[in-house]
Amino acid sequence: MQQVKTGDTVRVHYHGRLENGDTFDKSEGKAPLEFKVGTGSVIKGFDNGVLDMKVGEKKTLNIPVEEAYGPKSxxxxxxxxxxxxxxxxxxxxxxxxxxxxxxxxxxxxxxxxxxxxxxxxxANHPLAGEPLIFDIELVEIV
Known part of the structure; x- marks a missing residue:
């Protein structure tokens, strides 16, 4: 079965939350998020987190501040x-x-x-300084 590699365009469903459990974003009820892996169009930890996934696979990503929106400045x-x-x-x-x-x-x-x-x-990103948790499901490799 095909696995995600850099350069692939993928579609994922996700549920993003903070360490305290508060949801900050999710794709439920919307079209899956589509992006090209390795282009920097999503945060680094999310981009790296989909590598090697297979269609239908689910996983939880624990993304440190440095791979999310960085520390507050x-x-x-x-x-x-x-x-x-x-x-x-x-x-x-x-x-x-x-x-x-x-x-x-x-x-x-x-x-x-x-x-x-x-x-x-x-002017910091609202999620700067926060480690993030994403539950993701790879829906499709386009």
């Missing part, structure tokens, strides 16, 4: 003056916003804290 946490926020925006912790850099690139940020004069914005 203090450089991606910034203070932003409340005076520069649009008057109709009432920032709350957890709120997702978009910012742009001097080159005009837009990127997502989350409100991490709200103070009297500043809000703290976090």
């Amino acid at each position: 203090d450089e991606l946490i910034m203070e932003f003056p409340k005076a520069n926020i649009p008057a109709d925006l009432n920032p709350e912790v957890g709120m997702e916003l978009q910012m742009s850099n001097p080159q005009g690139q837009v990127f997502p940020v989350r409100v991490a804290a709200v103070g009297a004069e500043f809000i703290t914005l976090d």
Whole structure:
């Protein structure tokens, strides 16, 4: 039976959860996730985790922080003056916003804290710093 190798396009069903058991994403009720193995289109631990799997096989991947979204970076946490926020925006912790850099690139940020004069914005991926667990099933090698 054929096994997954680098360069194959695969379809998988998955259930992603944190170590505390909280689900952060799953493909249940949706089409399987399709990606080309070894191209970096999914996190490294997921990419490596499907290697050598056979169609119909199921397994659990325990992905360390370094092979997921990496550690949180203090450089991606910034203070932003409340005076520069649009008057109709009432920032709350957890709120997702978009910012742009001097080159005009837009990127997502989350409100991490709200103070009297500043809000703290976090541009880290929401799952940065988290080891991840995926239950996966190889549905097809395309």
